[in-house]
Amino acid sequence: MDLRPDFNRFLKAVRGEEADRVPLAEILVEYPIQGKFLGREVTASDLEAQVEFWTRAGYDYVPISVSMMTPGKVTEESKISRVLREMVLRERPEETDPRAWNLEFTSFIHERADFERFPWGPAAEMDFSMLDRVKDLLPPGMKVIAISGKIFTLTWMLMGFQNFSLKLVMEPQLVADVFRKVASIQFEALDRILAKDYVGGIWVVDDIAFGTGPMISPQALREHVFSWYREMARRCHDKDRVFLMHSDGDLTSLMEDLIDMGLDAIQPIDPTCMDIVKVKQEFGQRICLIGNVANELLRSGSTAEVEDYTRHLLRHVAPGGGFCLGSGNSVPAWAKFENYLAMRDTALKNGAYPIKV
Amino acid sequence: MSDLLESLKEAVITRRTAEIEGLVKAALESGIAPGSIVNDGLIPAMDVVGRQFADGQIFVPEMLVSAMTMKTGLEVVKPMLTGEETQSKGTVLMATVKGDLHDIGKNIVSMMLEGAGFRVIDLGVDLSVDKLIDQVESVKPHLLGLSALLTTTMPEMKRVIEELTERGLRDKVRIIVGGAPVNAKFAEQIGADGYGANATEAVDLARRLAVLA
Numbered sequence: 001m002d003l004r005p006d007f008n009r010f011l012k013a014v015r016g017e018e019a020d021r022v023p024l025a026e027i028l029v030e031y032p033i034q035g036k037f038l039g040r041e042v043t044a045s046d047l048e049a050q051v052e053f054w055t056r057a058g059y060d061y062v063p064i065s066v067s068m069m070t071p072g073k074v075t076e077e078s079k080i081s082r083v084l085r086e087m088v089l090r091e092r093p094e095e096t097d098p099r100a101w102n103l104e105f106t107s108f109i110h111e112r113a114d115f116e117r118f119p120w121g122p123a124a125e126m127d128f129s130m131l132d133r134v135k136d137l138l139p140p141g142m143k144v145i146a147i148s149g150k151i152f153t154l155t156w157m158l159m160g161f162q163n164f165s166l167k168l169v170m171e172p173q174l175v176a177d178v179f180r181k182v183a184s185i186q187f188e189a190l191d192r193i194l195a196k197d198y199v200g201g202i203w204v205v206d207d208i209a210f211g212t213g214p215m216i217s218p219q220a221l222r223e224h225v226f227s228w229y230r231e232m233a234r235r236c237h238d239k240d241r242v243f244l245m246h247s248d249g250d251l252t253s254l255m256e257d258l259i260d261m262g263l264d265a266i267q268p269i270d271p272t273c274m275d276i277v278k279v280k281q282e283f284g285q286r287i288c289l290i291g292n293v294a295n296e297l298l299r300s301g302s303t304a305e306v307e308d309y310t311r312h313l314l315r316h317v318a319p320g321g322g323f324c325l326g327s328g329n330s331v332p333a334w335a336k337f338e339n340y341l342a343m344r345d346t347a348l349k350n351g352a353y354p355i356k357v
Numbered sequence: 358m359s360d361l362l363e364s365l366k367e368a369v370i371t372r373r374t375a376e377i378e379g380l381v382k383a384a385l386e387s388g389i390a391p392g393s394i395v396n397d398g399l400i401p402a403m404d405v406v407g408r409q410f411a412d413g414q415i416f417v418p419e420m421l422v423s424a425m426t427m428k429t430g431l432e433v434v435k436p437m438l439t440g441e442e443t444q445s446k447g448t449v450l451m452a453t454v455k456g457d458l459h460d461i462g463k464n465i466v467s468m469m470l471e472g473a474g475f476r477v478i479d480l481g482v483d484l485s486v487d488k489l490i491d492q493v494e495s496v497k498p499h500l501l502g503l504s505a506l507l508t509t510t511m512p513e514m515k516r517v518i519e520e521l522t523e524r525g526l527r528d529k530v531r532i533i534v535g536g537a538p539v540n541a542k543f544a545e546q547i548g549a550d551g552y553g554a555n556a557t558e559a560v561d562l563a564r565r566l567a568v569l570a
Contacts, residue, residue, distance in 0.1 A: 105458070161461045165418035166425065169372060210462075211537050212555050217416045253413070272537065296508050296538065334509055 001348045003058045005142035007200050010060040010324065014201075014242045014265045014288045018321035022314060022351035024059050024344060025290045025324035027147060027205055027246050027267065032333040033340055047130060051137045058348055061200060062138065064131050065147040066193060068124060068154060068185050083119045084108065107160030112174055115181075118158075124185040128192065135198050143200035145244070146193045149232055150206045152215075152225045154182050168220060176224060183228040190232060194239045201242035201264075204229065209249025211273040218254060226261045233262030244290070248329065250274055259286045268292045271328040277316045284322055293343050294328040298335035303342040310346040314357045325351065361387055362398045365430060369402035370409075372422040374429060381433040391437040395474070399427050399434075403472035407557040417465060420556070424468040445476035447499035447567035450492055453482040454513035459506035462536055462556075466502060469556040470563055475500075486513070486520050493521065493530055499567050502559070503549075505536040514539075515547040522548075531566040535559055 002020060012019040034042040034053040042049040054062045085101040092100075099105035103123070109115050134144055155178050156164040168175045193199055208215055208225065229245070236243040244265040250273040251258065251266065258266055268291035269276040276292050283289075293309055301309075310325065317323045325347040331340055350357040365380040367373075384394050406423040409415045415423075451467045453460055460482050467477045480492060493501060503514045514534050521527045531550045534543075544552035550566055553559030 162421060162464055165421045168418045169422045170374065213413055214416060216418055220416075220418070299508060 001058075001352065003056070003348070005055055005060045005139060007060050007141060007143040011200070011242065013321055013324050014244070016285065016288060016320075016322040018319075018353040021353060022318045022347060022355075023324045024057070024347055025267065025326045026059070026331055027063055027203055028330035029053070029057075029340075030331060030333040033331050033335065033337060036337045037341075047133055048137060051134065051139075051142075055139050055142060057344060060141070061143050061145045062134060063145050063147050063203065064134055066126055066128055066131050066189060067148045067150055068126060068182065068189070080119065080122045080125070083122045087119070103157065107158060107163060109158045109178055110160065110163050112171075115174060115178060120181060120185070124188070126189050131193065131196065131199075135196070138198060143198055144196075145201050145203050146199050147203050147205055148189055148193060149186050149202055149204040149229075151179065151183050151186060151204075151228050152206045152208050152221075155179050155224075158182070165216070168216060168224075179224045179228070186228075187232070187235075190235060194235065194241060199241065201244060202232065202236055203244040203246065203267075204232070205246040207246075207248045209247055209251050209254065209270075211249055211270070213250050213252075214254055215249070218257065221254065222257060226257055229263070230261040233264075237262065252279075255279070255283050255287075259283065264288060265290050265324070267324075268326065268328045272296075276313065280317045280323070284317075284320065288322045288324065289317060290324040290326055292328045293326070295330075295332060295335065296328075298327060298331065298339045298343065301336075301339060303338050306339045306342040307346045310343050311350060311357050314347065314350050314355055318351065318353075318355050321353075359384075359387070359389060361389060362394070365394070365398045366402040366405075369399060369423050369426045369430065370405050372419060372426055374422060374426040377426050377430040378433055381430045385434065385437065391434045392439070394434050395431065395438070399430050400472070400474050403427050403469070406472070407469060407560055411555060411557040417461075420465070421468060424472045427472045446474040446564065448476045448478065448496065449500040449502055449563060450478050450480060450489075450496055450498040451502040451504070452480040452484040452489060452492075453504045453506075454489075454510050454517065455483060455485045456513060457505050457507050457510035458482045459504070459536075462506070463502070463504040465556045466504070466535065466553070466559045469560050470502075473560045473564065475563060475567070486516050489517050490520055490524060490526065493526055494524075498530055500563055501530050501532045502563075503532065503534045505534075505539060508538045511536075511538055511543065514549065518548045533559060533562055533566065 009019040010023045013023050031042045037057055038053055051062055081101055088095055088101045109118055233243040242264045245263050246267045248270050265288035269279050269289055271292045271294040280289055297306055313325060361384040365384060368377050368380055381394060406420055410420045449470050451463055453463050467479050470477050505511045533551045533553060534549045535553045541552045551562040553562050
């Protein structure tokens with residue numbers, strides 16, 4: 001099995017074709033798992049080790065996050081946290097809980113006045129240093145997928161989900177304005193990202209559905225979210241890049257919209273509420289599917305169970321192409337390492353086209 | 358049902374928040390009993406909203422606005438309810454378990470329970486076993502609702518139930534669980550009294566269990 005990175009392999013799958021083998025794909029493999037694979041510690045700043053992991057493990061790209069308010073990256077030291085801390089302490093000098101000025105824990109835009117005075121400048125500052133540094137570390141054949149462009153989640157995080165929901169119905173213009181502002185920041189980053197020739201595509205990680213269906217009505221998603229993603233897809237395709245999306249939850253009722261707005265691939269086809277075989281049968285000719293070994297299986301299952309499910313995916317979803325194999329969300333530190341290996345190894349061992357498993 | 362009751366029910370269902378106060382006042386002025394406004398107007402309206410949500414006709418934002426409309430109407434009529442009428446359907450303590458900061462699902466269930474006439478005390482997120490037990494001891498709720506979004510925090514639900522049993526409090530409160538990774542089998546395994554897959558199921562479950570409590 002050829003382990004050398006080949007971004008064209010990934011591209012073929014994303015464009016609905018069969019490559020030499022089923023590509024492996026993830027939006028995230030947490031550092032402890034990367035470390036166990038390499039046999040040494042991997043940290044957030046150790047880009048060399050990260051690139052080595054993605055290369056040796058058999059992937060065709062390195063995912064690099066470049067986004068406004070990247071989860072886990074809004075820290076006490078972030079400029080936006082400092083600005084918000086000053087803002088909060090002016091109003092509530094007695095406040096001591098750092099979560100009160102952390103965008104990941106507290107919402108700030110409740111009314112029009114909050115929108116007007118929100119420090120958009122610092123919030124829009126993004127860190128491109130990892131994306132810049134990775135250029136010289138990429139082995140031949142490998143590209144970068146930029147994890148970027150989140151719009152829906154950021155908007156409701158800024159407003160608080162309950163307040164966002166109420167305003168969506170009662171003051172839709174305010175919601176539309178927050179969406180527009182967030183989108184304009186993400187688009188500015190997108191243009192900078194797409195200017196780098198070693199970036200092969202954009203992967204938007206934006207949960208839009210619960211296990212029971214869309215988080216807001218399909219009509220509201222079309223108006224406030226998909227319109228922006230349609231433009232994002234257009235800009236990616238104009239520059240010959242692929243446009244991928246991650247969303248948890250049951251996307252069944254949104255699949256036609258996702259395809260129509262120009263999405264090339266959708267991940268992970270949430271195994272807790274969707275049947276990827278049925279999705280493949282219904283939509284597999286029009287969109288690439290990436291997934292979907294359940295995280296719960298990676299955490300609590302046996303290696304034999306993981307191997308069985310991986311073979312099930314290869315047997316029923318891989319034929320015809322348009323499929324990359326990976327987890328049912330991402331590979332968290334709490335997954336059993338042997339189960340991650342079982343998924344990867346089974347895919348590499350049995351994933352050569354034509355599939356014979 | 359009188360036209361006025363029908364109108365205020367419709368106002369909740371169709372999210373006409375600005376009109377509800379006037380409609381409730383008009384109903385009161387026409388001589389409709391405050392208890393009837395609640396039990397024959399506002400609560401049945403939320404039942405319809407719950408069914409629409411469960412059927413996928415409306416989504417969380419629409420449901421929350423209906424719940425807010427219902428609450429606005431309830432505030433108008435509350436001071437006029439007699440002692441018997443002010444009794445809630447039961448008290449529910451709601452919390453997301455230790456290690457879990459997710460609260461969307463819990464908040465939706467809380468609002469729907471309030472809409473169904475329960476007194477809800479929302480303890481927030483990241484609640485330790487000890488804090489939860491202390492609250493059960495002091496509040497003495499009919500129901501305890503536990504939420505978890507993460508598979509890693511689900512075991513906290515089991516710990517809460519074990520500790521309640523250890524302290525002799527298990528038979529004093531009914532426990533309902535919910536959240537993305539939770540299912541009926543897990544609820545049964547850990548000894549919970551029930552599982553709600555969504556807010557509507559949670560309300561139905563709470564109604565059944567509150568009768569038994």
